[in-house]
Amino acid sequence: MTIYFACSISGGRGDQAVYQQIIELLKRHGTVLTEHFGDATLTSEGEALDDCAIHDRDLEWLRRSDVLVAEVTTPSLGVGYEIGRAVEWGKRVICLYRPSPGRRLSGMIVGCAGVVVREYSDVAQLPALLQEALATS
């Protein structure tokens, strides 16, 4: 299975350690094309590459993938954009969301029939959650 993992970069790297753990879990299920998105060295400044080159490379990876797994706790324009493109292409989309008081996941994501949302409160839940979501969604 070829997996595109999406997470916040410019929107904020507060969950970077969580992203890294998710990527490690996803690697048990297939090839993760965006493994560097979990790197601690990747800050909200982004990669030292031209934005068009990043966009076109990432979209090409997304097109090649079997499934988009997105961590959506930190609001991110780029992640939303990738979900929109992936839904349009008929890709499987799984969103992982950690609820917190006073926050709410976008209605455009929750209300999209092409998106599977799985909530978690602790990364310890993720191995079983991903196993189930990747097998059934």
Place this chain on the structure above:
Amino acid sequence: MTIYFACSISGGRGDQAVYQQIIELLKRHGTVLTEHFGDATLTSEGEALDDCAIHDRDLEWLRRSDVLVAEVTTPSLGVGYEIGRAVEWGKRVICLYRPSPGRRLSGMIVGCAGVVVREYSDVAQLPALLQEALATS
């Protein structure tokens, strides 16, 4: 001209007054389908409607519009998602962004050939900026 205005809702309403001013300006150029997105009474809790109903209504409005104008200063999954769908549909997309220290607009938005980004620092610049962007983009 039929205009879909997109802005952060669940992602945070800190710029609500700016959204309202942009909507008033856009109304000089055409019909704004999402005028209520600027309302002060619309909080990050969102509308009192089923998420699927909101998603399907908003996507239908986006499909009917001639142009998507998005205020992208506050990162938002929903706005990113709408940009992704609109780009895929070949819609005109204009993003308005107010730079601030330590922040950076997503490379997926800046690097997308189908998106026009216009930066501003003060709402006073927006009448001329929108006039130009709507006429040329």
